[in-house]
Every structure is written in C-alpha cells, then in structure tokens.
Amino acid sequence: MTTTPVETSSPSFDADALSATARDHLWMHFTRMSSYADSAVPTIVRGEGARIFDSHGRSYLDGLAGLFVVQAGHGREELARAAYEQAKELAFFPLWSYAHPPAIELADRLASYAPGDLNKVFFTTGGGEAVETAWKLAKQYYKLVGKPMKHKVVSRHIAYHGTPQGALSITGIPDAKKWFEPLVPGAHKAANTNFYRAPEHGDDLEAFARWAAEDIERAIVMEGPDTVAAVFVEPVQNSGGCFPPPPGYFQRLRDICDRHDVLLVSDETICAFGRLGTIFACDKFGYVPDIITCAKGLTSGYSPIGAAIVSDRVAEPFWTGGASFPHGYTFGGHPVSAAVAMANLDLFEREQLPQHVLQNEGAFRATLEKLTDLPIVGDVRGDGYFYGIELVKDKATKETFDADESERLLRGFLSRALFEAGLYCRADDRGDPVVQLAPPLIVGQREFDEIESVLRSVLTEAWARL
Known part of the structure; x- marks a missing residue:
C-alpha cells in the first residue's frame, strides 16, 4: 500500500x-469484542480539522466525520467555548413543563430553516430517540383526531433507523433485529431506491422511481390505509450503501401519503445540516414531510442532541384542549447542547x-x-x-x-x-x-x-x- x-x-x-x-472494561458499540483479544484497541485521542x-x-x-457527525471538523474552539459559557450560566434544566433560553432559541431557529409548516420542535438526545418520538407521536395524533386504528408504519428494506425497540422495528435490517425480537408490532417494509440492483425497471430510472414509490403504496394498501400512521424514509438511505432517490420519487411518495392520510417522516439523522448541501435534505429533493427527525450534525458532534420537527397540523391537537404528549427524555434539549447547536449553526452560516x-x-x-x-x-x-x-x-x-x-x-x-x-x-x-x-x-x-x-x-x- x-x-x-x-x-x-x-x-x-x-x-x-x-x-x-x-479490553478489560470498555464495551464498544456494534463491536465484536473478541476481535481485540490478541490485538490493540484503536484509540483516538485528538482531532484537528479533517x-x-x-x-x-x-x-x-x-473519511466518515466520526459517524456522519463532525460537519464543521474537529477542534473548533468556538464550539467548545459555547459549551463552557452555557455550562457556567445554566448547566442543566429539563424541558418538563419548563423552558430555558437555549432550547427556545434553537427551536425557533430550526423552525425557521424547516420547510412548510414544520414549526414545532421536540428535542431528544439522538436520532434513534427522534425516530421513536415520531412513531409515538403519530400513533397518538391519530387517536386524538378520531382514527385510533392508525398505528402501523412502513419503512424500506435494509434501512437503519436506530436501536430503541420502536426505531429498531422500523429498521429494515434482519440481522440487526433478530436478537431482540419480539419487537414492537406494526412495522412493515417496502422497496428501497437501490437502482444498481433494481428488481424492476433496472434500465429506466423514471419507471423505477414510480415502481419504488408505488411499492410503499402497495404496503399501505395491503395493511389497510385505516391502520397505517406513517412512512419513514431517509432522503438518501444510508444502510446498504447510500441509495439516492430517483427523480420524482419523493413527489410521488408525498402524493401517496396524502391520498391515504399517512404521515411522511423524513429521517434526516445523517442527511441534514449540510451533508447533502442544504440544512434539511428534503429541501434538496423538493418535498415537504410532516415530521423531520434529525441529530448528528446539528452540533457537529460537540454535544449530543436530536429533534423531531413537527408540522403545525400534526401538533395542533396537542396545542389545544387538554391533550399532552406523555413522552420525553431527561437530557432532551439540554441547555449546553442547545447552545452548542446554535454556535454550530452560526459557524455554518459564517463559513x-x-x-x-x-x-x-x-x-x-x-x-x-x-x-x-x-x-x-x-x-x-x-x-x-x-x-x-x-x-x-x-x-x-x-x-x-x-x-x-x-x-x-x-x-x-x-x-x-x-x-x-x-x-x-x-x-x-x-x-x-x-x-x-x-x-x-x-x-x-x-x-x-x-x-x-x-x-x-x-x-x-x-x-x-x-
């Protein structure tokens, strides 16, 4: 070499x-620990730039930005300084019936970036929690609007959406799920957009786009539209090796979801915050989802945070009457993480x-x-x-x-x-x-x-x- x-x-x-x-004490994630029985554990101690x-x-x-995370590069002192300054002012307070300025300011900023009427921001600590939040929210939304049978979801083969039990059910990788079954029922799979291995229309990208979107519709119809609450898709599917959407795919999928009264969730845990050249990837491909789930690049990895950004239509039953969303995380919207996110987005705009x-x-x-x-x-x-x-x-x-x-x-x-x-x-x-x-x-x-x-x-x- x-x-x-x-x-x-x-x-x-x-x-x-x-x-x-x-080797003795650290249980590394997604790692075959026996592989280090006779070899050193690679240990990263510092980062600078790329x-x-x-x-x-x-x-x-x-070459992986840590794990699709470190958008702004390693060693950015202004992001560390933002964490320090916020920790001095208010190191922690929960969002359980109380607010704090960093979360308020970040929610407002994310709403300003999001397309359409996606104006309500529910903070988590990561992408899997954001996906879990979106599914639970979709289930409760339909109960509140008088459609209690709508609870199922459709996602795509080989797609990865996280490790919590609900998010793992939405994940389409059999080997990732087999040890943890039974999982949450009601998660069904349809075709992804891997044109290189297209099972249909492998010589016609536009026809393939129609077929792939309509396969999701077939899954909705098979399960019964009155039972399906949401479709979860990544703008570019990560697992399987970066499947971009063919032209017209998301426009057709948006129409399908509208026709069957199904929420479209854009899981942008990887694709948001500049990874594809726009703050939110749905903007690059010209569609408006009902919910965006995001995390990773929001702080460039300098502090953990995630979010589900929700349309006014879906949030409306929770903003009127006596309904609440009985769901949350201790560290969701953490003030230090929110302050770092604001500094990171400032950096995005400045550079x-x-x-x-x-x-x-x-x-x-x-x-x-x-x-x-x-x-x-x-x-x-x-x-x-x-x-x-x-x-x-x-x-x-x-x-x-x-x-x-x-x-x-x-x-x-x-x-x-x-x-x-x-x-x-x-x-x-x-x-x-x-x-x-x-x-x-x-x-x-x-x-x-x-x-x-x-x-x-x-x-x-x-x-x-x-």
Whole structure:
C-alpha cells in the first residue's frame, strides 16, 4: 500500500495501557469484542480539522466525520467555548413543563430553516430517540383526531433507523433485529431506491422511481390505509450503501401519503445540516414531510442532541384542549447542547458550509468515480458529501460476495487495511458489501484525492488477495 499514517508527535498517552484497559472494561458499540483479544484497541485521542490522531501519535483522514457527525471538523474552539459559557450560566434544566433560553432559541431557529409548516420542535438526545418520538407521536395524533386504528408504519428494506425497540422495528435490517425480537408490532417494509440492483425497471430510472414509490403504496394498501400512521424514509438511505432517490420519487411518495392520510417522516439523522448541501435534505429533493427527525450534525458532534420537527397540523391537537404528549427524555434539549447547536449553526452560516458542499459535490463524485476502473468496484453512488462504493466479484454480472467472502473481505482485511493506510471510513455489509464515505464538510479536492489514492491502493490489494 502506498499511503501510511503520518506520525506527527510523540504521544502523551501510554497506548498499551489504554488498550489493555479498554479490553478489560470498555464495551464498544456494534463491536465484536473478541476481535481485540490478541490485538490493540484503536484509540483516538485528538482531532484537528479533517484529521484524527491515535494514542501512538499517528494521523488519519477522517473519511466518515466520526459517524456522519463532525460537519464543521474537529477542534473548533468556538464550539467548545459555547459549551463552557452555557455550562457556567445554566448547566442543566429539563424541558418538563419548563423552558430555558437555549432550547427556545434553537427551536425557533430550526423552525425557521424547516420547510412548510414544520414549526414545532421536540428535542431528544439522538436520532434513534427522534425516530421513536415520531412513531409515538403519530400513533397518538391519530387517536386524538378520531382514527385510533392508525398505528402501523412502513419503512424500506435494509434501512437503519436506530436501536430503541420502536426505531429498531422500523429498521429494515434482519440481522440487526433478530436478537431482540419480539419487537414492537406494526412495522412493515417496502422497496428501497437501490437502482444498481433494481428488481424492476433496472434500465429506466423514471419507471423505477414510480415502481419504488408505488411499492410503499402497495404496503399501505395491503395493511389497510385505516391502520397505517406513517412512512419513514431517509432522503438518501444510508444502510446498504447510500441509495439516492430517483427523480420524482419523493413527489410521488408525498402524493401517496396524502391520498391515504399517512404521515411522511423524513429521517434526516445523517442527511441534514449540510451533508447533502442544504440544512434539511428534503429541501434538496423538493418535498415537504410532516415530521423531520434529525441529530448528528446539528452540533457537529460537540454535544449530543436530536429533534423531531413537527408540522403545525400534526401538533395542533396537542396545542389545544387538554391533550399532552406523555413522552420525553431527561437530557432532551439540554441547555449546553442547545447552545452548542446554535454556535454550530452560526459557524455554518459564517463559513457557508452547505454552499461549500454544493460547490464541491461534483468534484467529490468525479474523484470517487475514477475508482470504477478497478475490477472490484461495481457502483459509486450518493449525493453531496455522502457516498457509497459497492464492491463486486464480477462487474459484468454484478455478482456479489457470499457471506464468508464478505466476512474475509470486510472484517478480515478492508477495515483494518484502510485504517492502517491512513483513512478512517466504513466497510459495511448491511446489504451488499460497500465502503462508505462522509467526510467533514470543510474538505476539498486535496482530501478527495487522498481518499481516492488510499482506496485505490487498498482495493487493488484486496482484489489481488481474492
């Protein structure tokens, strides 16, 4: 491999001791803990701009913005300062029948960014909680308006919507759910927008758009429109490798939801806050949902917060009469997190980060598409600064890897090799094997070229091993 991590300074950490303590006590998320029985735990100790640094002092390009989160880049002192100043003033108070200025100001600002009549903001601490909130809200809304049978949801195959029991039910990844069943009943699945592997109309993008939207309608009709409360979709579906919507898809889906009196929930946990070049991704694709769920990039990861942004129509039964929404989180709308979010959005506007993405997304795509000359690269897809590269055994037939081959390719080689070559990103097989990329929004052509160079070297070696 031609690229190696750059050692920038002598670390001030005992890397071996940190790794041993991590193995003994730290239960890492979505991690096969046995994989570190005989190897060191990678430990990240610092970030600066688009780079992260490990406990050995080595530098890596952060090609995933932490976890689709660090939009403004690492080490932004103004965001840390905002947290400090707010913690001095008011470190904590709940939103349970009381308000505080940071939450009020942030709710007002999010409402000003949101499309249509999405003016009511319910704060959570993350995206999964926002999805959980949206489903519970949809159920209660329909009970309050005299349609108590409407409680089911439709989402898409392979889609990921979070880990709480309700959000996990909405998730469309069987392996993510099998250990926790039975889950919340009433969650049903329909087609996603993976045109590369379209089961119908694989030669006609517009026809595929109609078919994919109408498959959601088929699910609604099959369950009975009088029982379906909401459809949950990501603007660009993450799991499976960045499936963008084909032209006209969301307009047709909006019409379907209106026709059957079903709420359209745009899960923008990843796609909001500049990831695709707009504050809210629904604006980029020209549709107005009934609820937006969001988190991650709202603070660029400097403090945890999430939100469900709700239309006036859906909120109306809760704003009149005696109804309340008996749901909430201790740390939802935390004053420190809300203050950091405000500072982060100030930074977005001052540095024009969404506009930067729109100006450079074509160059990012073009740079990644250079990799299509490799025999292992089947498809490059995505939008903005959010891309997936699907890996195949045979480009002509689109033959994918079986489970054992995928295990050896992704976990046995690619994940470690990419990191060792100086690129932090994700090799994922929740669906067909892909490499996912979502760098901080501050990057440009120099980082695009570095990503392409590392991927070319590592994927070439992976193909040779196969």
